[in-house]
Amino acid sequence: MAKEKSGPEGRRLHFDNDDAKIYENLIKNHGPFKGLNYIDIFSIAVAYGKKAGFRTELKPEGKSIGRVVESVIDNSELRYLMKAIAVEEEDSLGVILDLDKYFTISEEYAKTGLELLEQEFIANEEILEDMELEMIQFYNDYIEGSEE
16 A cells, blocks of 8 residues: 655644634633543534534645654544545545645644634534534435435
């Protein structure tokens, strides 16, 4: 089987400098997110962005830097989620061999999701309950739609 393409130093999860402040704020100050790590919040943000149905490009190089090393997510559910989203997005299994491509897709969904999390969490303290219901509905709609 072909190996995933990656640079010589490996790949990192990227997010914008402004988004780093949102991650920190959620981790340090906000109820159910308090004490989580970047990977946990990134995972929630990816799913939330995917549910929203659009990706937001990261800012140009220098304002968007790699913050989490690839090895942290090796063999994790996040890695599989990232690959699954990319396969659906590209309608091709080949995308899982292009590490940069499937990382970028997830990073862009995470950016969308993080922006929505920030907006909704400030306005709605019961966001996790709402998110859980939304994700269950999204899952049910997707599964029901794929079985037809």
